[in-house]
Amino acid sequence: MVKEQNTERIILEAAREVFHLKGMAGARMQEIADKAGINKALLHYYYRSKEKLFEAILLDTIQRFLPTVRELWESDYSVFQKIENFVHGYIDLLKQNSYMPAFILQELNLNPNFLKEMMEKQIISFNPMKFFMQIEDETRRGKIIPIQPIQLVINMLALSIFPFMAKPMITGFTHMGNDDFNRLMDMRKTDITNFIINSIRLR
Amino acid sequence: MVKEQNTERIILEAAREVFHLKGMAGARMQEIADKAGINKALLHYYYRSKEKLFEAILLDTIQRFLPTVRELWESDYSVFQKIENFVHGYIDLLKQNSYMPAFILQELNLNPNFLKEMMEKQIISFNPMKFFMQIEDETRRGKIIPIQPIQLVINMLALSIFPFMAKPMITGFTHMGNDDFNRLMDMRKTDITNFIINSIRLR
């Protein structure tokens, strides 16, 4: 039983690494088995098929994205404080694993119904109302410019997440190393926060 | 000879469609052949292997991205005008084919040397100096805030490109249709331009 939990954890970690980099189509069960230090047959013992293993990883990966956005929707912080928390949250998350967003978005492209199914099963939810009203409130009070809440959220996501998806391009063109890139991302935590706040604050 | 050019064009168009959506690993020669209305053998007659066909598509796709960024580097417009042109250029490009950026970045992730090789062969170049100095000039003249040019460029790319990569997520969560999404992207052309200019302009 102890053995079982341990092996399962090792499998999931190996599978995550391989699926994140190669995607569903490019991943090989053999590579996952090698990375986990077991053999292919055992993979099928724990997860009946590649498909099942993949879905476990995809769902788990999506769920790692949710806490930060749920805090944006539901917490009681001010708009500016929420923006800072959001940017810091995602950049810190992605510094650990920069492949996550490209993986999620590519697989959602291939299977547009996945999200809908997860929402119907209440496994994933999307309740931005409180935050959207907060934005409209601040606009009415003359604190920020008029802006569609959805556009603001897209901008926050874009500025936080895109650089990690573009990491090979950024490091390739600028001849940065890994450490340089991570330093750049650390600077972005305050840079982007200011960038966003500057652009919406009314002065 | 006329037939040859025509068939080759049809093949490339079919291959682009399939590779863009499925990637190198997920694409099937059979699907490309079907979409082109020919059979697999003919694909191999024109392109010796899947690998060769893929590389043709990848290079062509990257090159479609270059004119807009080259204009950013090399033209004589003002900084603010360049930002507007850049945002409009990429959003208009991606409204036609939203899969391009995810395709390019995923394949660069898998083959980080590709970019380096293309730069060494002078097929792709990267000369941002003039634009970077323009930014520093405007900062010195008190027109815009101090900002690292590379961060500004990343922000411009992120705000223009990311929403297309996140299209399935955006439409999935908000229950938008395709037309709604395209309208949102059209609005972004001016929204983002203002967003960026607002955040860097000194007042």
Place this chain on the structure above:
DNA sequence: GTCTATAATTTGATAGAC
């Protein structure tokens, strides 16, 4: 639970006729 060996299927690639 874990392994070795092998079946079954998919898929890129080629031979050869027209």
Place this chain on the structure above:
DNA sequence: GTCTATCAAATTATAGAC
């Protein structure tokens, strides 16, 4: 140039021993 038929390799999945 284009097709049909077929090969060869790669890869998922399973059977069965320990």
